[in-house]
Amino acid sequence: MMDTRGKDAASTDAGKDEQSSSAASSPENGNGGLRRGAVATRSTCIRYGTERLQEAGRDAPRRTAIWLLCDLDECSRASIYGYPDQEVASDVVTRFIDAIERRASGEPLQHILGYSEFFGLRLHVSPDVLIPRPETEEVVEYALKTLRGVNAPRILDAGTGSGCIALALKSERPDADVVACDVSESALEVARANARDLKLDVDLRRADMLHPDFPSALGTSYDLLISNPPYIPDEEAESLSDTVREYDPHLALFSGDDALQFYRQLAEHADVMLSPGGCLIVETHAHYASGVADVFARAGLTDVQIEQDLGGRPRIARASKPSAD
Numbered sequence: 001m002m003d004t005r006g007k008d009a010a011s012t013d014a015g016k017d018e019q020s021s022s023a024a025s026s027p028e029n030g031n032g033g034l035r036r037g038a039v040a041t042r043s044t045c046i047r048y049g050t051e052r053l054q055e056a057g058r059d060a061p062r063r064t065a066i067w068l069l070c071d072l073d074e075c076s077r078a079s080i081y082g083y084p085d086q087e088v089a090s091d092v093v094t095r096f097i098d099a100i101e102r103r104a105s106g107e108p109l110q111h112i113l114g115y116s117e118f119f120g121l122r123l124h125v126s127p128d129v130l131i132p133r134p135e136t137e138e139v140v141e142y143a144l145k146t147l148r149g150v151n152a153p154r155i156l157d158a159g160t161g162s163g164c165i166a167l168a169l170k171s172e173r174p175d176a177d178v179v180a181c182d183v184s185e186s187a188l189e190v191a192r193a194n195a196r197d198l199k200l201d202v203d204l205r206r207a208d209m210l211h212p213d214f215p216s217a218l219g220t221s222y223d224l225l226i227s228n229p230p231y232i233p234d235e236e237a238e239s240l241s242d243t244v245r246e247y248d249p250h251l252a253l254f255s256g257d258d259a260l261q262f263y264r265q266l267a268e269h270a271d272v273m274l275s276p277g278g279c280l281i282v283e284t285h286a287h288y289a290s291g292v293a294d295v296f297a298r299a300g301l302t303d304v305q306i307e308q309d310l311g312g313r314p315r316i317a318r319a320s321k322p323s324a325d
């Protein structure tokens with residue numbers, strides 16, 4: 001099954017420009033040898049990291065090596081390019097080699113760094129939360145467009161994980177009243193740390209969106225119910241990349257036997273929890289987009305639409321609760 005979650009998660013941050021003319025590949029950089037506990041130049045580190053990750057078959061090896069060195073040596077990419085012969089302290093070299101080994105063995109870059117970038121926000125991530133994906137930024141973008149003209153919107157993000165959707169919406173719409181929930185207490189701890197560090201006021205609560213009491217636990221009169229729920233049927237686990245299967249929480253990925261069960265439940269909740277005219281927006285797998293649209297229409301929601309992502313795949317579904325008149 002083709003799916004963005006099937007990609008190597010680390011490639012979401014480190015995937016773009018593998019240039020051949022680089023600090024690491026210039027002739028004066030030596031042979032790329034590196035030892036734990038020894039001082040080395042930046043270019044030697046980058047060359048070593050690139051070769052080790054290449055050998056391990058990881059995506060974007062050079063970009064990943066640069067990213068890790070910037071993080072550990074607390075310097076910018078521009079400084080790495082500008083001063084490739086600058087020495088890296090021995091303790092940093094040791095930590096760099098350890099980080100390269102973790103990545104070589106398949107651990108996502110974001111877990112090694114401890115953070116991920118999402119909609120201009122730096123978010124803590126851990127094995128308890130899904131690493132936010134760039135595709136989800138498009139869902140946030142779409143939601144912001146939908147909320148234009150709605151004053152002080154009331155928003156509920158169901159299945160918040162790291163808090164990425166809720167926090168991005170709150171940062172873009174400070175006037176919004178944002179509630180976010182997850183069934184996982186450990187995911188909520190990560191989301192709370194993110195909200196605290198970003199000083200964004202989001203009400204984070206534990207709640208199960210598959211439970212019939214969900215609306216009474218979280219209230220009603222929302223203008224927007226938004227969710228990126230688990231949607232991979234258990235039987236498709238084998239089709240995911242090893243990195244995703246091993247490092248993303250299964251609670252975030254798998255929907256049980258039925259890929260649409262979360263969407264059915266969300267459609268029912270939308271009918272109760274949205275204000276008349278309010279909107280339900282979900283991220284979905286391209287393969288299930290039309291099934292999700294059917295579920296929404298059958299639940300009595302109106303103005304059902306499927307939106308394409310930047311890659312032209314149908315990945316966002318939306319529907320409205322009919323207006324009162």
Ligand SMILES: C[S@@+](CC[C@H](N)C(=O)[O-])C[C@H]1O[C@@H](n2cnc3c(N)ncnc32)[C@H](O)[C@@H]1O
Pocket residue numbers: 129130131132133136158159160161162163164165181182183184187207208209210228229230231251252253
């Ligand atoms: C695909 S992840 C999305 C996380 C985050 N919103 C994002 O876009 O990166 C789905 C999230 O739903 C949560 N979840 C799974 N089952 C749930 C349930 N029954 N009720 C509430 N949240 C649930 C998972 O813990 C996970 O954080």
